[in-house]
Amino acid sequence: xxxxxxxxxxxxxxxxxxxxxxxxxxxxxxxxxxxxxxxxxxxxxxxxxxxxxxxxxxxxxxxxxxxxxxxxxxxxxxxxxxxxxxxxxxxxxxxxxxxxxxxxxxxxxxxxxxxxxxxxxxxxxxxxxxxxxxxxxxxxxxxxxxxxxxxxxxxxxxxxxxxxxxxxxxxxxxxxxxxxxxxxxxxxxxxxxxxxxxxxxxxxxx
Amino acid sequence: xxxxxxxxxxxxxxxxxxxxxxxxxxxxxxxxxxxxxxxxxxxxxxxxxxxxxxxxxxxxxxxxxxxxxxxxxxxxxxxxxxxxxxxxxxxxxxxxxxxxxxxxxxxxxxxxxxxxxxxxxxxxxxxxxxxxxxxxxxxxxxxxxxxxxxxxxxxxxxxxxxxxxxxxxxxxxxxxxxxxxxxxxxxxxxxxxxxxxxxxxxxxx
Numbered sequence: 332x333x334x335x336x337x338x339x340x341x342x343x344x345x346x347x348x349x350x351x352x353x354x355x356x357x358x359x360x361x362x363x364x365x366x367x368x369x370x371x372x373x374x375x376x377x378x379x380x381x382x383x384x385x386x387x388x389x390x391x392x393x394x395x396x397x398x399x400x401x402x403x404x405x406x407x408x409x410x411x412x413x414x415x416x417x418x419x420x421x422x423x424x425x426x427x428x429x430x431x432x433x434x435x436x437x438x439x440x441x442x443x444x445x446x447x448x449x450x451x452x453x454x455x456x457x458x459x460x461x462x463x464x465x466x467x468x469x470x471x472x473x474x475x476x477x478x479x480x481x482x483x484x485x486x487x488x489x490x491x492x493x494x495x496x497x498x499x500x501x502x503x504x505x506x507x508x509x510x511x512x513x514x515x516x517x518x519x520x521x522x523x524x525x526x527x528x529x530x531x532x533x534x535x536x537x
Numbered sequence: 538x539x540x541x542x543x544x545x546x547x548x549x550x551x552x553x554x555x556x557x558x559x560x561x562x563x564x565x566x567x568x569x570x571x572x573x574x575x576x577x578x579x580x581x582x583x584x585x586x587x588x589x590x591x592x593x594x595x596x597x598x599x600x601x602x603x604x605x606x607x608x609x610x611x612x613x614x615x616x617x618x619x620x621x622x623x624x625x626x627x628x629x630x631x632x633x634x635x636x637x638x639x640x641x642x643x644x645x646x647x648x649x650x651x652x653x654x655x656x657x658x659x660x661x662x663x664x665x666x667x668x669x670x671x672x673x674x675x676x677x678x679x680x681x682x683x684x685x686x687x688x689x690x691x692x693x694x695x696x697x698x699x700x701x702x703x704x705x706x707x708x709x710x711x712x713x714x715x716x717x718x719x720x721x722x723x724x725x726x727x728x729x730x731x732x733x734x735x736x737x738x739x740x741x742x
Contacts, residue, residue: 424741483585486738
């Protein structure tokens with residue numbers, strides 16, 4: 332597995348960053364709309380970007396994937412949106428889960444620590460950990476769906492934003508090709524763990 | 538060296554960026570001066586559930602090289618035409634969103650798995666998807682020629698979009714870089730995730 336050739340980071344990272352920037356450039360007309368296709372897309376796209384606890388956990392998934400290298404680098408961002416969608420479906424259907432906010436905060440803490448300490452478990456263990464936390468992230472988003480939003484485009488925006496957060500983490504993780512990049516990535520993991528801890532202790536409110 | 542390489546890979550991300558840019562028109566919107574044929578041709582692109590399903594079908598067909606469009610395209614063309622023709626009976630008021638999402642779920646799952654399945658399975662999925670999209674593309678209250686023109690445009694549009702999605706997917710799949718093939722599977726997983734949410738929305742209603 333380790334012998335698999337990693338992608339060339341420079342061009343891929345630039346493509347990811349350029350796409351992320353373009354996606355954030357919303358026009359005024361659509362940004363003010365809360366209904367219809369565009370309104371639904373904007374609502375869904377904004378949703379994963381509105382909570383710091385969600386953002387850091389999703390970036391941590393990408394970072395951890397980059398640390399684990401291929402195929403985990405790509406498998407984890409495949410697993411997370413799918414399982415998160417199942418969690419979102421539970422939220423949409425008003426199925427209650429226990430300790431949702433606690434588990435979301437815990438995900439930031441544990442995934443951040445995994446990156447900070449460069450933990451490299453077997454692939455299936457990493458996938459199970461990521462999948463477990465994804466259910467709670469999805470549930471939180473599913474329960475907060477605005478009634479006015481177009482469901483289809485809301486789902487599209489929601490999944491794309493989540494995927495782009497993972498890609499941002501992977502792009503940051505591509506710094507691992509340089510020795511100083513290891514320091515940056517591990518420090519990023521530590522920062523994510525601290526943020527997760529602050530959410531867990533209630534110092535920062537979700 | 539990096540410049541040209543970036544240009545070649547960057548195109549894969551452009552559809553994502555395009556989705557986020559403010560669209561000048563909305564789904565089902567009639568543009569003054571546009572013929573019924575063109576209105577019909579644009580209809581699949583203006584209906585998010587159809588775009589997602591078409592994209593999933595295109596990814597499924599083009600994922601495994603060499604690209605074989607013969608039987609899948611025949612199934613797609615004939616069953617989409619049948620679905621569109623049935624809408625003229627006036628007895629079909631569209632397809633439940635859960636059905637379109639269910640098909641997209643299955644096709645997205647096939648793409649995300651990345652396994653080469655027996656040829657008949659993608660063909661069946663393609664035919665089912667085509668029939669569902671056709672049934673869901675009916676024209677409300679219009680003259681016979683307008684209906685004919687719109688449905689013809691929709692049929693041609695469906696074929697053009699599917700062939701394009703499949704062709705560009707096969708171009709990416711044919712490259713030696715592993716991340717391109719994985720990128721196709723990631724796209725499949727995103728479609729799968731969108732479909733799961735859509736199914737939940739459909740069940741909630």
